[in-house]
Amino acid sequence: VWRDFKPGGGKPGEVEAEELGIPGVTVELRDADGKAVESAKTEANGTFRFGNVPGGDYRVAIGAATFAKPFGGVSWLGEKLITPAILIAFLWASAGFAMVVIGAGLAAIPRDTLEAARTDGASEWQVFRRVTVPLLAPVLTVVFVTQIIGVLKVFDIVLALAPEASRDNATVIALEMWQRSFAGENRFGFGSAISIFLFALFIPFLILNIRRFRSENA
Incomplete structure (x- = not known):
């Protein structure tokens, strides 16, 4: 040969x-x-x-x-990669909101405050950690709470992306509630229990949001 x-x-x-x-x-x-x-x-x-x-x-x-x-290709929606694929899709869908809000918060930080910190001898890392982040904390809280609520109630991305063969590997609470109640099982009591559990998960973040609104308006 x-x-x-x-x-x-x-x-x-x-x-x-x-x-x-x-x-x-x-x-x-x-x-x-x-x-x-x-x-x-x-x-x-x-x-x-x-x-x-x-x-x-x-x-x-x-x-x-x-x-x-x-080479048989990569099964992006198979059992092994369906969860990372959904995570990437969710991050892609929610990154725009976070970037716009954080960008607006950065633009609202007074430049005089940053220059004063640099004049006092602070390094760029110290300016970021001790000036920028504390001033940006309310904005970061809004983004954090909004994203957590979005993660808890995510439903459409999983339903649209995950094929039926691998949906059990990527199920979320909202999808589980829908499947038990309306996807042929008709177990409305079980679905209602899941919805109450989901609402209970929302309560701490709702309280955090309400307290933040009150502190801003005080």
């Missing part, structure tokens, strides 16, 4: 001096029915040899073990 090519060309089908052999190729000797009778691997110079072969009509073929397994 060799590379049927040499610099400057060469004659096809003929082994010439400058043509290199291919080592490690599995070569099979097959009978008239196509059954492999013997197999061998090529040496460093591309040669191979079969031993103890009875007389008969045979043909030589390169074995399937020589070739790499074909």
